[in-house]
Amino acid sequence: MLNNYNSMAQPLWQNGPTPGAFYNFTGGQQQTQKLPKELTTAGPFGTKRSTSSITTGSSVLGIRYDGGVMIAADTLVSYGSLARYQNIDRVFPINKSIILGGGGDFADIQSIKRTIDQKMIEDQCYADGISMKPKALSSWLTRVLYNRRSRMNPLYIDVVVGGIEQDGTPFLANVDLRGRAHEDYVVATGFARHLALPLVRERKPKDRDFTAEEASELIRKCMEVLYYRDTRNMAQYTVGVCNATGTTIDGPCKVSENWSFAATIKGY
Amino acid sequence: MFRNQYDSDVTVWSPQGRLHQVEYAMEAVKLGTATVGLKNRDVAVLVALSKPSSELSASQRKIIPIDDHLGISIAGITADARVISRYLRSECLSYKHSYGSAYPVSRLITNLGNKMQTTTQRYDRRPYGVGLLVGGYDEKGPHIYQVTPSATFYNCKANSIGSRSQSARTYLERNLDKFLNSSNEQLICDGIQAIHGSLPTDELQSNNEDAPQLNITIAIVGKDQPFKILNELETKKYLSMAKLKGTPAEPSRPDDDEASTSRPDQADSGPRDPEVAVATEEL
Amino acid sequence: MSSLGFEQFPDYQVPGVSHADFSPYESNGGSIVAIAGEDFVVIAADTRLSSGYNIHTRTQSKLFPLSNKTVLASTGCWCDTLSLTGLMKVRMQSYEHTHLKTMTTDAVAQMLSITMYNRRFFPYYVSNILAGIDKDGKGVVFSYDPIGHCERATYRAGGTAGSLLQPVLDNQIGYKNMNLNGEEPPVLTKERAVAVASDTFISAAERDIYTGDSVLINIITADGIETKELQLRQD
Numbered sequence: 001m002l003n004n005y006n007s008m009a010q011p012l013w014q015n016g017p018t019p020g021a022f023y024n025f026t027g028g029q030q031q032t033q034k035l036p037k038e039l040t041t042a043g044p045f046g047t048k049r050s051t052s053s054i055t056t057g058s059s060v061l062g063i064r065y066d067g068g069v070m071i072a073a074d075t076l077v078s079y080g081s082l083a084r085y086q087n088i089d090r091v092f093p094i095n096k097s098i099i100l101g102g103g104g105d106f107a108d109i110q111s112i113k114r115t116i117d118q119k120m121i122e123d124q125c126y127a128d129g130i131s132m133k134p135k136a137l138s139s140w141l142t143r144v145l146y147n148r149r150s151r152m153n154p155l156y157i158d159v160v161v162g163g164i165e166q167d168g169t170p171f172l173a174n175v176d177l178r179g180r181a182h183e184d185y186v187v188a189t190g191f192a193r194h195l196a197l198p199l200v201r202e203r204k205p206k207d208r209d210f211t212a213e214e215a216s217e218l219i220r221k222c223m224e225v226l227y228y229r230d231t232r233n234m235a236q237y238t239v240g241v242c243n244a245t246g247t248t249i250d251g252p253c254k255v256s257e258n259w260s261f262a263a264t265i266k267g268y
Numbered sequence: 269m270f271r272n273q274y275d276s277d278v279t280v281w282s283p284q285g286r287l288h289q290v291e292y293a294m295e296a297v298k299l300g301t302a303t304v305g306l307k308n309r310d311v312a313v314l315v316a317l318s319k320p321s322s323e324l325s326a327s328q329r330k331i332i333p334i335d336d337h338l339g340i341s342i343a344g345i346t347a348d349a350r351v352i353s354r355y356l357r358s359e360c361l362s363y364k365h366s367y368g369s370a371y372p373v374s375r376l377i378t379n380l381g382n383k384m385q386t387t388t389q390r391y392d393r394r395p396y397g398v399g400l401l402v403g404g405y406d407e408k409g410p411h412i413y414q415v416t417p418s419a420t421f422y423n424c425k426a427n428s429i430g431s432r433s434q435s436a437r438t439y440l441e442r443n444l445d446k447f448l449n450s451s452n453e454q455l456i457c458d459g460i461q462a463i464h465g466s467l468p469t470d471e472l473q474s475n476n477e478d479a480p481q482l483n484i485t486i487a488i489v490g491k492d493q494p495f496k497i498l499n500e501l502e503t504k505k506y507l508s509m510a511k512l513k514g515t516p517a518e519p520s521r522p523d524d525d526e527a528s529t530s531r532p533d534q535a536d537s538g539p540r541d542p543e544v545a546v547a548t549e550e551l
Numbered sequence: 552m553s554s555l556g557f558e559q560f561p562d563y564q565v566p567g568v569s570h571a572d573f574s575p576y577e578s579n580g581g582s583i584v585a586i587a588g589e590d591f592v593v594i595a596a597d598t599r600l601s602s603g604y605n606i607h608t609r610t611q612s613k614l615f616p617l618s619n620k621t622v623l624a625s626t627g628c629w630c631d632t633l634s635l636t637g638l639m640k641v642r643m644q645s646y647e648h649t650h651l652k653t654m655t656t657d658a659v660a661q662m663l664s665i666t667m668y669n670r671r672f673f674p675y676y677v678s679n680i681l682a683g684i685d686k687d688g689k690g691v692v693f694s695y696d697p698i699g700h701c702e703r704a705t706y707r708a709g710g711t712a713g714s715l716l717q718p719v720l721d722n723q724i725g726y727k728n729m730n731l732n733g734e735e736p737p738v739l740t741k742e743r744a745v746a747v748a749s750d751t752f753i754s755a756a757e758r759d760i761y762t763g764d765s766v767l768i769n770i771i772t773a774d775g776i777e778t779k780e781l782q783l784r785q786d
Binding site: 051052142145146149150152154174176178179180181182183184187193194197 | 609
């Protein structure tokens with residue numbers, strides 16, 4: 001990296017032509033790649049980059065059940081401790097078999113969402129009835145996010161990808177800002193990782209998957225706990241559902257608040 | 269085909285609206301030995317005939333694996349096929365690297381077609397002199413594609429290209445209806461029987477599959493079956509199995525190729541479809 | 552933290568330039584063990600994926616079969632593991648296509664070393680152990696450091712509990728400093744290798760919070776790869 005700023009941008013295949021460039025009529029020299037600014041590595045005197053997230057979404061919770069997946073996130077996007085944007089969906093339908101929940105810097109979420117939407121349009125342009133599957137999207141996200149972290153210019157996001165695979169099996173995964181990915185029946189980002197994960201794992205039957213009813217009840221319960229315990233959370237949330245019939249975003253739902261117990265708390 | 273004043277360059281049109289250089293490239297396909305592709309509901313099968321170029325050399329590889337879900341069978345200039353296969357391999361591999369899944373066959377072939385088309389529209393390039401039969405399997409099932417040097421491609425139910433392939437096509441046309449529901453073994457046997465018609469007459473008369481001058485390569489890809497070129501033992505098994513079943517395709521007449529390339533009714537009726545596919549699929 | 556590290560040298564600091572406090576690395580934990588026998592090799596890894604006190608999943612396999620004779624186990628920074636193994640798989644397939652044969656375990660070992668060293672100044676932060684059957688049919692283990700140093704061994708432990716597990720293997724498999732009364736140490740059987748590997752994980756789960764949940768064991772022989780699973784404590 002010291003002697004070559006583009007050392008990370010080498011093509012996949014060395015000592016061979018890049019696809020579509022077999023005939024270089026005038027000479028055998030390789031063209032120097034012109035990279036977009038966000039994909040270049042730091043120069044010797046540094047490059048100004050975002051050093052942390054600014055407008056942030058908090059928890060995202062995803063649960064896989066026998067016939068699909070559910071992803072829930074509240075509708076708050078904070079600016080530091082300010083509850084800045086209070087009515088923003090953070091769970092998106094991507095296509096008929098993928099939903100995506102985004103936590104972390106919301107601008108980065110919107111940016112990656114635009115890129116994904118463009119890919120879905122390209123998919124449709126082929127008009128061959130083939131659409132992207134959640135496993136493919138999460139794999140692609142690991143490559144993109146790992147690439148950005150390796151250039152020390154990460155997208156400050158933590159996303160949950162869920163959906164239905166070609167063979168009908170539900171899929172749920174979490175990809176973070178470094179490109180770390182894992183699959184499970186429950187994944188969470190932000191505070192839900194501390195509060196919701198244990199609640200869901202505790203109720204997991206050993207011999208079978210959750211049912212849709214169980215999953216939906218767990219989501220409701222967890223969003224309530226998150227609202228009570230996470231200061232960067234709101235009483236309103238949306239739930240994305242992906243099953244064999246397609247993707248829907250339900251809500252916004254309200255957490256059933258009950259503060260009557262507050263009067264009983266003494267001592268502060 | 270004879271030289272005429274409109275074939276000096278690939279970019280020169282003839283007044284009839286033909287590109288002679290491109291059509292010449294189509295002829296290169298017919299110089300290669302024949303190959304057959306066919307499919308049922310679950311698998312696609314490629315069968316290829318190879319012959320060593322001389323007694324001193326081994327025969328050329330006719331079937332090239334591209335990825336676990338895809339392979340090609342070639343007829344024409346082998347060196348061009350190698351370049352195309354390298355392109356296909358690297359495309360499939362980088363697709364698999366980023367998406368963790370197999371490149372959809374139709375999209376791969378569309379992109380290959382786009383790449384090959386540029387060579388038919390630039391003075392500093394020449395068309396690829398190789399025809400391909402692509403056998404692949406993806407979420408939409410098994411596929412057989414034919415790709416020609418003119419960069420057109422057809423989604424086929426079954427097809428054959430290469431020298432004396434007309435008789436194989438006739439065989440395929442006659443049996444087209446039963447392929448879809450036939451067993452994998454039957455399908456391979458049909459492929460072998462189809463290609464038998466493309467054998468040189470003297471080879472057929474000797475009627476001996478063990479003849480060292482003749483090699484049949486068989487490849488299969490499909491549901492729960494990664495692309496695989498059958499080994500010698502398996503090939504032998506299917507050759508004898510095919511021999512037991514029914515009559516092979518009739519040997520082709522020596523003027524077969526001529527007949528298919530310059531039909532009197534098409535000779536001057538403007539641009540023509542360079543090669544007739546057996547049966548193409550609706551998209 | 553910059554990967555260039557020039558902030559250590561005040562002369563190179565430019566006013567107005569601030570540096571991201573982003574760290575490209577994290578430790579996601581996990582332990583791996585491999586034991587080679589005469590004609591087999593056992594390789595095992597736990598299935599816990601964590602960061603700090605969070606357990607992301609209890610079912611993450613850290614074993615990556617590269618061929619039917621070679622398995623790579625990788626732990627450390629999980630995003631680096633994913634990238635490295637992805638790259639290895641690509642290179643395995645392209646080798647297979649160009650050379651019309653599957654890479655031997657020794658060749659994979661060499662390639663892994665080179666692939667890792669390629670990132671000498673921005674390393675893959677991973678602990679790798681490669682196990683397989685070599686060209687003579689013998690079980691073999693290769694272990695790596697994060698920048699690609701490769702060492703051939705007969706048994707090795709790695710990952711967060713590597714330092715806990717290795718001495719156990721030295722004793723149980725290597726018979727180090729043992730009084731055998733001049734006798735040859737007994738020949739290692741498959742069953743004993745699996746038993747020792749399992750026991751080391753059960754022990755490690757007691758003391759290492761990053762190791763637990765379950766162990767995946769691959770037994771590689773000339774006939775292929777056999778898979779076993781063993782539950783560990785989940786706390």
